[in-house]
Amino acid sequence: MSIHPSADIHPSAVIEDGASIGEGCSIGPFCYVGADVQMGPRCTLMSHAIVKGKTVMGEENTVFSFAVVGEIPQDKKFGGEITRLEIGARNRIREHVTVNTGTEGGGSLTKIGDDCLLMAGCHVAHDVIIANNVIVVNSAAVAGHCIIEDDVIIGGLAGIHQFVRIGKGAIIGAVTMVTNDVIPYGLVQAPRGQLDGLNLVGLKRRGVDRSDIMALRAAFQMMAQGEGTFQDRVKRMGEDTDSEYVHRIVEFVSGSTDRSFLTPGG
Structure with missing residues (x-):
């Protein structure tokens, strides 16, 4: 276990042997940090947050209460192999968010870039690649193997089908199912995901x-x-x-x- 002397860890938190906790981190009551977690400087875990698996976090990330980050994939083919989750810097992972590690068949890596906001109750599945400045709104779900490019917004209760790519600057409306790739700067809405124009407001x-x-x-x-x-x-x-x-x-x-x-x- 490697815990920087400046880290503030509540006595009720569980930090497994082998975990690395960086400078200025704050870990609240009843949190759990697994043995293979590497947490960069000035990260914050609110009470009851869980970070586990082979997870690497950059600096200044905040994980809110009851989020579960780095759990194994929801994939019946997963056989317990060692896979990873990489999270960049300054991300906000809100309450009840779930982010899974990768699968061997999908490249063994789930990755989130910098400055993303994953709002309450959303899900990021195995082998997903999320770039920078992405917002996933409450209770949206991104299925396995998806690629989400920079500056994308995914509306609340939306569902992104596995293997879908969403191009830079696109916006997905609320309660929308997206089953095919979305061009950069596209505007997608309606229950079965129609390309209705360009994200002119975002541009x-x-x-x-x-x-x-x-x-x-x-x-x-x-x-x-x-x-x-x-x-x-x-x-x-x-x-x-x-x-x-x-x-x-x-x-x-x-x-x-x-x-x-x-x-x-x-």
């Missing part, structure tokens, strides 16, 4: 230049109404613009995937 809030927003609007129209397959239309729209935002969509659609894509009007 404007991030200060995206008006010319790029206009290019994205034109590209979306081409995706919706052009000739040929969806992939053909996306490829052509990248030939007509220098906008990095449009090219990001082209690259995303050209990437490897195990799912189809949500398409305009589809």
Whole structure:
């Protein structure tokens, strides 16, 4: 066990031998920290939080009461192999959130980046990769093997099907089931997940230049109404613009995937 002298640990907390607790950490009443956990500087565990498994946390993460971080996957194929969970810096993991480690068949790693907010009751399954500045709202669920890129918002009670990719800056409405990949900056809503437009509010809030927003609007129209397959239309729209935002969509659609894509009007 390695506990930094500056760490503040409540007497009722259980810290297993082998755990590493960094400088300035605060661990509240009735918390549990497993033997293979490495906790970076200035992390906080509120009362009754659980962090276990082969979990590495960066600095300044906060895990709220009754969250369970690093538990084994909810996968019947899991046979007890050693898999990992990596969490970056400055994430807020709210009450009753569950985050599972990976599976051997999925790369053995679940990963969360920096500055994410996982709101109360949401679930992040095995082998999920979440990038930076992602918000998963209350009681949403991200199934196994999903990839969630930067700046995504997933609405409350939404469900993301396994192996789905959600591109940078997209937004998923509340109570929405997403079964196919979502293009960067897409707006998805309705019970069975329809691509209804672009996340214009998010783009404007991030200060995206008006010319790029206009290019994205034109590209979306081409995706919706052009000739040929969806992939053909996306490829052509990248030939007509220098906008990095449009090219990001082209690259995303050209990437490897195990799912189809949500398409305009589809």
